[in-house]
Structures are given as structure tokens and as C-alpha cells.
Amino acid sequence: MPDIIMPRLSDTMEDGVVSVWLKKVGDPIARGEIVAEIETDKALMELEAYDDGVLERIIAEAGVRVPIGEPIAVVGDGTTPVAAQSVPSTPAVSDLGSTTAVVETRRDEGVPRTQVVKASPLARKIARELDVDIDAVVGTGPGGRITKVDVQAAHSAGAVVTPAVPSGDVSVVAPSGDVSAVAPQEVPVSGDFEEVALTNIQRVSATRLTESKQQAPHFYVTIAIDVTELFAFRERINATLTAAGDGKVSVNDLLVKAVAVALAKNRAINVSFAGDKVLRHKGIHIGIAVATPVGLLVPVIRDADRLSVSEIATDSRDKATRARDRKLRAPEMSGGTFTISNLGMFGIEQFTAVINAPEAAILAVGAAADELRLDGDEVVVRKILRVTLSADHRAIDGAVAAQFLAQVKELLENPLRIVA
Incomplete structure (x- = not known):
């Protein structure tokens, strides 16, 4: 079969x-x-x-x-x-999260011992509830992994209850197959709480974002951009599109186009660090961070520098919708060379973002707000947008990052240059 x-x-x-x-x-x-x-x-x-x-x-x-x-x-x-x-149980994982390997250090007659016990989080939870010694359970899952049914069977057979662990003993948990990446298993908490399992997307995102911060030396460059003319330009575009029966363009769509144009002019930002070399990407493929109920997804707008603003708007809107509906295909979220994360719609004025490896930079976009500016001798109200570039210092120098942001600022403050 x-x-x-x-x-x-x-x-x-x-x-x-x-x-x-x-x-x-x-x-x-x-x-x-x-x-x-x-x-x-x-x-x-x-x-x-x-x-x-x-x-x-x-x-x-x-x-x-x-x-x-x-x-x-x-x-x-x-x-x-x-x-x-029929199979009465699933062999690997539970509703509490991914399979884990638990490294336990205990003392038997004063002699410490360390062993690896492979068990699903649900199996370990049930073992605690039933007072079953997880060390005494024989696993029937892949690679000898202990499952929920294994624990229940051991309890029915009268397995030895979990012995009391003397004060000072340690129990730590690490991802399956990696007992070197040790993190505390028991988190001190007070009051009532609810355990919420990470989705697969959240679990992988947590790992990759941690690796990004640990491996890539981040540095940050922020610039304030006067987007008053950009907002007026967007209104004119949308009036034309509405009259033609087409969909509207968002500020983020214009931002994507501006970034794509700036990347085309400054290829030193459109790179990835690769040990003893830097990979300079020929294609400009911009990821758009989208919050979904199952975690952060990043659909990619491919060849954004070659697309019109309306084409970017259509592609971005379609992929963002399908990302929230969990209908995106894997290739639509692969191959990005630069990412934009926009929290302006939530009123966030400025923030820093973690680089989406293997890319070398990500742009964090805040909300545009009215601010007072001097225009000659006159005080005027202008819409000011702040963006922050997070860059991998192994691949991008500070001066290169500053020059790139200056190019983005120039384009957004003179929006006709975005579509020229």
C-alpha cells in the first residue's frame, strides 16, 4: 500500500x-x-x-x-x-505546539545525570497530570518519540510515578534535534493564564527572527519625509482611476514603487550577505509584511521596479487579501530581496523592524502626521512621514544606507519622479 x-x-x-x-x-x-x-x-x-x-x-x-x-x-x-x-493516536505533536526534546538534569543519590527524552508537549503535560515518570515510558512514535497514548498506556500499566525532584535540580527544553539551544521550560508566572500554541508560521518566524537579530549586526537610519505633495498626487491618481472604473492606489503602493526605483539606482542595498561575499540581486522583489490571524506573512511583489503604480496596487491588494485568507502559494512568498513593513495604519509614528533574512535590509514605515514647518518666514502645516531602514552592517555601510534613504525621500517629495 x-x-x-x-x-x-x-x-x-x-x-x-x-x-x-x-x-x-x-x-x-x-x-x-x-x-x-x-x-x-x-x-x-x-x-x-x-x-x-x-x-x-x-x-x-x-x-x-x-x-x-x-x-x-x-x-x-x-x-x-x-x-x-486504524491508528489511535498521532505520533508527533499536540495542540500545545511542536515536538520537543527535553534535557533533564536530576540527582540520583547525589550523582547528576543528563538524558534526552523525546516527547510531544501534550504527552509531557499528560504525564505530569497522571504523575507518570516520563523517563519510564517507551515511545512508539517516529524515532522512539513518546506520544499521548504511550503515556496513557504506561499509566494504565502502573508505571512508576514521577519522583520528587530535589531542590536545585534543573529542567530545560530545546527544539527537537537541537539540545544545545537551551531555554527554560518552566516560566514563572502568577495568577491564572491560558497556554496558546504557536502556529507553524509563528514558530518558524520566531526562530528566524531570533537568528536574524543574533547573526546580523543591525543598524538603523531614520529620515523624515514631507509627503504633502505625495498625498495630493495620490488623490489625483485615484480620481483618474475611479473615473476609469479601476481600483485605487494606496500610499503604501506609491512607497513600494519609490523604494523599487531607489533600489534600481542603488544596487548596493538590494543584496544578501553570504559569508565571504555579498550577493547583489539583479531582480528587485519587494516583500510586503502582512499581519494575519496565524502570524506574519510576507507576500512578494516581483520586479516591482518594472511595474506601474496601479499594477503594484492590484498585485499588492490581491496578495494581501489571500495572505489573510491563507490562500497564498509558497512561491508567492519566496525570493524577496527587500521588505517593507508599514504600521502607519495603526497610528505608529516610528519603529524599527527586524531584517527578513537572507535580505540585508528592511524599511519600517510609520504614520504621516501634521507638523509645523518653516516655509521662508511663514509657518505652515505639512504632512511628515518617518521611515527607518534596518540594515545588515556586514553587507551595507552606513553611508550607503543614508544615501539610499535620501533617494527615497527625494522621490516621495517629488512624486512625479516615481512614475517618470
């Missing part, structure tokens, strides 16, 4: 979560038919059946995180009794 395995659905995917099964055990399926939805590190993806047949067994229930290449279901000819093929 052929297995349905967890496929690689993006270039950075290491595992996936079965979000929902669209077929149930006993259902006939056809090659190419959508049988499940898989949550990757970037989006919700559809999983197609590889073969014709009958879904005889579901190995990974909804909510389970499974490494790439591991089986998640079995397709047969329908002759195998379903009861004989």
Missing part, C-alpha cells in the same frame, strides 16, 4: 502540520484530488493524492506536526479492514 508522505511544499519547509483532512477513512480518492490541507512555515497548502485508491488509514490526525518525508496516511485498494488499519 502506498503511503501519503509529508511533502516539501516550500524551499524552507522542514515539517508541516496537517490542518484538516478533506477525506475520511474509507473514502475513494483519485490521483490529483485534494485530500488535506497542510500548514507550512509560510502558508496553508493543498495536498494532492499521489495515487488512485481508497484512504485506508490516517496516520497523522489534524493538528499534528510531521517531518518532511514521514507518512501521514495510507492509500490502498479498499480490501484491508479499516479497524485493523
Whole structure:
């Protein structure tokens, strides 16, 4: 019987979560038919059946995180009794988050010992609730990983309860397969609280953002831009588009175009650091950070320097909508060379953003606000927008970053140059 395995659905995917099964055990399926939805590190993806047949067994229930290449279901000819093929539990993950490897240091008769216990967070939680010694449980999951059912079976069999841990002993938790990246397992809290599992996207984002801050020496450059004329220019564009029955252009769309034009003039910003060299990208592909219910997604506007403002508006609006609906495909979120993060719609005036590796820079955009400025001897009210460039100092020098922001400022303060 052929297995349905967890496929690689993006270039950075290491595992996936079965979000929902669209077929149930006993259902006939056809090659190419959508049988499940898989949550990757970037989006919700559809999983197609590889073969014709009958879904005889579901190995990974909804909510389970499974490494790439591991089986998640079995397709047969329908002759195998379903009861004989059923699996009572999912082998890897729970509703509390990803599979973890726990490093425990205890003292037995004064002698410290360290061992690695592979168990899902739910299995460990149930072990604590049932007073089951997790060390005494035999795991039946992949690689000997302990599952919820393993803990329940051990409890039913009368497994030794968890011994009291003497004062001073330590329990720490690290991601599966990486016992060197140690972080506290028990977080001191007071009062009532609710445990909320990270989505796959949030989990991967947390890892990558941490790596970005740890590995890339960030520096920040901020500039104030008078966007009074830009707002008036946008009104004129939208009046024309509305008359033609087309969609409107946002300030962010104009900003994307301005950044793309500036990147085309200053390729030293459109780079990635690669150890002993810098990769200077030929294409200008701008990522737009979009907040979604499952975490931050970054759809990419490809070749933004070659697109008109209205084309950028259409593409950006479409991808942002589909990002929030979790309908983006992985290629639509890959290959970015520069990212823009805009929090102006929330009233945030200025902030710094973490670089979206392997890119070398990200632009944080705040809200435009009315400010008093001198125009000769006269005090006037102008709309001022502040943007902050976060740059990887390994790949970008301060003077280069300053020059780039000056170019962006020049374009936005003279908006006709954006479309010229």
C-alpha cells in the first residue's frame, strides 16, 4: 500500500502540520484530488493524492506536526479492514505546539545525570497530570518519540510515578534535534493564564527572527519625509482611476514603487550577505509584511521596479487579501530581496523592524502626521512621514544606507519622479 508522505511544499519547509483532512477513512480518492490541507512555515497548502485508491488509514490526525518525508496516511485498494488499519493516536505533536526534546538534569543519590527524552508537549503535560515518570515510558512514535497514548498506556500499566525532584535540580527544553539551544521550560508566572500554541508560521518566524537579530549586526537610519505633495498626487491618481472604473492606489503602493526605483539606482542595498561575499540581486522583489490571524506573512511583489503604480496596487491588494485568507502559494512568498513593513495604519509614528533574512535590509514605515514647518518666514502645516531602514552592517555601510534613504525621500517629495 502506498503511503501519503509529508511533502516539501516550500524551499524552507522542514515539517508541516496537517490542518484538516478533506477525506475520511474509507473514502475513494483519485490521483490529483485534494485530500488535506497542510500548514507550512509560510502558508496553508493543498495536498494532492499521489495515487488512485481508497484512504485506508490516517496516520497523522489534524493538528499534528510531521517531518518532511514521514507518512501521514495510507492509500490502498479498499480490501484491508479499516479497524485493523486504524491508528489511535498521532505520533508527533499536540495542540500545545511542536515536538520537543527535553534535557533533564536530576540527582540520583547525589550523582547528576543528563538524558534526552523525546516527547510531544501534550504527552509531557499528560504525564505530569497522571504523575507518570516520563523517563519510564517507551515511545512508539517516529524515532522512539513518546506520544499521548504511550503515556496513557504506561499509566494504565502502573508505571512508576514521577519522583520528587530535589531542590536545585534543573529542567530545560530545546527544539527537537537541537539540545544545545537551551531555554527554560518552566516560566514563572502568577495568577491564572491560558497556554496558546504557536502556529507553524509563528514558530518558524520566531526562530528566524531570533537568528536574524543574533547573526546580523543591525543598524538603523531614520529620515523624515514631507509627503504633502505625495498625498495630493495620490488623490489625483485615484480620481483618474475611479473615473476609469479601476481600483485605487494606496500610499503604501506609491512607497513600494519609490523604494523599487531607489533600489534600481542603488544596487548596493538590494543584496544578501553570504559569508565571504555579498550577493547583489539583479531582480528587485519587494516583500510586503502582512499581519494575519496565524502570524506574519510576507507576500512578494516581483520586479516591482518594472511595474506601474496601479499594477503594484492590484498585485499588492490581491496578495494581501489571500495572505489573510491563507490562500497564498509558497512561491508567492519566496525570493524577496527587500521588505517593507508599514504600521502607519495603526497610528505608529516610528519603529524599527527586524531584517527578513537572507535580505540585508528592511524599511519600517510609520504614520504621516501634521507638523509645523518653516516655509521662508511663514509657518505652515505639512504632512511628515518617518521611515527607518534596518540594515545588515556586514553587507551595507552606513553611508550607503543614508544615501539610499535620501533617494527615497527625494522621490516621495517629488512624486512625479516615481512614475517618470
